[in-house]
Amino acid sequence: MDPKKKETSKKEEELVDNIQEAAQENCETAQENETTQETPSQEEEVLTPEQALTKQLEEANAKIEDQNDKYLRLSAEFDNYRKRTMKEKAELIKNGGEKSISSILPVIDDMERAVKMMETSTDVAAVREGMELIFNKFVSILGQNGVQAIESKECDFNTDFHEAIATIPAPAEELKGKILDCVQTGYLLNGKVIRHAKVVVGE
Missing domain, CATH: 4.10.860 (DNA Excision Repair, Uvrb; Chain A)
Incomplete structure (x- = not known):
């Protein structure tokens, strides 16, 4: 046989072998892809209604537990605040006049x-x-x-500040309805009446 023809034939055989190997690799790759598609991953696995409901229940229980923990913490903080406020108020009442x-x-x-x-x-x-x-x-x-005496002498009688203990005839017309005498001085504490003035009013 001619050596050139023999060499050409050998190259053709190698080319055919390479084509067959490539075709076989493509087939194997395709089969692997099909296997992967047919078998879904665990993450993409579809849950049954019971499994989905169980998962939702677990998430709800976890959320409830978290909210309950927050509530207990807030309740404890408020209780401590209430006790501290009551203690401060009691001390203020006890020592407020110091x-x-x-x-x-x-x-x-x-x-x-x-x-x-x-x-x-x-x-x-x-x-x-x-x-x-x-x-x-x-x-x-x-x-x-903050203590201030209530003005009374010859002022108009005012039940907000004065307490009439007696009425007498006014010595003059312009003194009718006015205070003629103050028997006991009244006092205000920061504008609030703490004792009414006891007065005698002209009529």
């Missing part, structure tokens, strides 16, 4: 000195002057704490 009492103590000191002085003093005018100073000091301290 500032006012502390401001009055100097007046008590002055009163003690005045009492001791009256035991030996014979100067009535000096004692009276000392008592007036103490009184004015006391009224000033009350004013600093």
Whole structure:
């Protein structure tokens, strides 16, 4: 046989073998793809109605548990806040007058000195002057704490501030319905009546 023809025949055989191998590989690849498509992955697996319902129930239970935990935490925080607020309120009620009492103590000191002085003093005018100073000091301290005397003398009678304990004929026409005398001074605390003034009204 001619060597050239022999070489050509050999090349043709190799070419045919390569084509057959490629065709076989393509067939195997196609079969693998078909197998993959026919067998769905676990993630894409379709759930039955019972499985879907079970999954939803588990998610709902987890959400309920989380909300319940949040509620318990919030309830505990509110309970602690309520207890702390009640404690602070009780302390405020108990010691709320501390500032006012502390401001009055100097007046008590002055009163003690005045009492001791009256035991030996014979100067009535000096004692009276000392008592007036103490009184004015006391009224000033009350004013600093929001206490104010209610004006009454020759003012119009007002049931919001005054309490009439007696009525007498007015000495003049213009004094009818007005306060002629104040038996007991009334007081306001930060604008609120804490004691009505007891007065005598002209009629």
